Amino acid sequence: MILQIVAVTGGLGLVIAALGLALLWVLRGRSIGITLAVVAVVTVAATLAGVVAITIEMVIDGHPKDVVLTVVAIAGLVGLGVALVVARRLVAVSRGLVAAVEAVSPSRDFVPPPGRLPAELQTISEALDQAYRRLREGRERERALEGARRELVAWVSHDLRTPLAGMRAMVEALEDGVVRDPRTVSRYHEQIRLEVDRLSHMVDDLFELSRIHAGALRLAPRRVGLGDLVADVLAGVEALAGARKVRLAAEAGPALPIRADAEELGRALRNLVVNAIRHTPEDGTVVVRAVADDEVVRLSVADCCGGIPEADLPRVFDVAFRGETARSPGRDRGAGLGLAIARGIVEAHEGAIAVVNEGPGCRFEISLPLSGGPLAGPV
Template identity: 50%
Template sequence: MKDTLLIGLYSLIAGGVVGLAGAGALRLLRGRSILVHVMVLLAVTVLAVVAGVATVARAMFLSPHDLWVVLVTVSASAVISLAVGGVFGRRLAASAVWAQAARERERRLEAGRRELVAWVSHDLRTPLAGLRAMAEALEDGIISDRLTVDEYHRRIRVETDRMAQLVDDLFELSRINAGALRLMPITVPLGEVVSDALAGVAPLAARRRIQLLAADSGWPNVRAGEREIARIVSNLLINSVRYTPEDGTVHIAAGQDRDQVWLAVSDTCGGIPEGDLDRVFDVAFRGERARTPAVAVSGGGGLGLAIVRGLVEAHGGHVGVRNAGRGCTFEVRLPAG
């Protein structure tokens, strides 16, 4: 019993010295990564065992040969323990990094949702106030001349269409975020989709004297939902036209690389600040600090590019943006048809 107590005492003293040294090392390394902390903890544990075994072995007056055998055996076990611990430490560190990135993304999404509510409230409240004022003026007979009445009717229709588009964007985005989007991919001629989208955005471009450029032929086929690919192209074109100064140019092109089709929309918006490149596809990000705010055309709910990203990713594709020349280029990659 006395020998057992002495062995335990020797082990505690040896392990305590190593533990104190390890605590000091952890304090000095408190700003390092979690992998470093895990490896230090493992090293302290293994060294404590080695120190305890070596101290007890020497206290037992083992022969040099037997002492060497004990130390080699413990050292081999320590190397294996450190190797296994290093593998799990790396996995733990990777999990910690992933969790931190997920928390950061969640914070950005929550901030985006709050910003979206603020933008939508503003975008609905302002036209509704105008619609109510015009409706009351017409109802009370304050406006009587035909030209003014027709103008009021036209403005009511325009504002109603704009609010309907905003509600439609919100519904589409909610379907994407809720995972309720049901795709029916077919082989779609991309040239026909681009032609329809150009015709739809042509009036807005004409009012701002923006030139729309596209190739006459050579458009590939794409494997996608017909309605979804039309919305992707239309949203990209509308976004570029809105942020391009008057007398600017918007160019759309496409091609095929093996099993992928790429679609690129380039404009002369003046470029996007590098800090905003990763945010242009966020919900409710309108880019007041990006490109040229003085020339940006109002009316968008800040949802167009977020919808583009959601639809592209739902097809298993990728969308990105980069500064190029006098403006920027949005590029979409989708499976080929």
């Protein structure tokens, strides 16, 4: 008897389940409410079919049979009604979530639908909120970058036109024979060479900055001793410091180890030192220090520029920022790209760069993770 009941109930259940799965496949692109309704109908139908089959054929007869069938029918209707109510609520909150997504615009944030959402939909709502927040931050960064690009184009256009106009005038004077004095001709040639070198450096800076902004800066990190790095940088700018009568001083332990791209980090430090030399008056001093502090190496460049206005401090590392009102740069000023390049290189090393007013000038500071252990042998 038990085996017969199991066989009849199982067989009817399998048939109804197969029909239900086929119907769900046909309706797979429809509303979740319809899907839940089909699931509820299949469940109730399978239960009713088994009970009815057993009641009619084997177990109960007469008035008890009518009672059982009535109870089972009512239970099935109640289950179907509950399924429809749940499905309707899910459809409503799903449509509310869709409406909230459609209401998002560049000037409006994502606002989740009112009321308490089911756990899964609440997770989706939070994920959408985070995604739209990241998109908004990305748009803001893109707008800031676009503004920086426009400012850079304006600055570079000006810096290119001025030396090109001067070189054109000198070349025309030489070609037309207007200038014949050997000393003047030699001076023109020297000035043209200086302007060409300056333009070449500007193009190099533009190329480096474009690599940084495009995320194409590829580092080759290795163990580097900051003492050697500082010494190399100061040796490279010694001629510029001597021409401007600026003293250079270094305070760096020779065995402070970090893991970095020596060429790129050296370029960042050189940009800071050159910037300091250009804005330090004669007989002033530029001091480069490297100290270790709690697993962090702090590499600083202090000058005697007279300080930077507090309002300009947040913009010092922006592209093409020069701060003429604070620094009064001369003819040898750069294109305003050195500090922006330094920031990009430092951030590529997972470090940080900052500037503060200190003493007779300001202090630029690079913070980098300290590589554990002393350096073994040359770096």
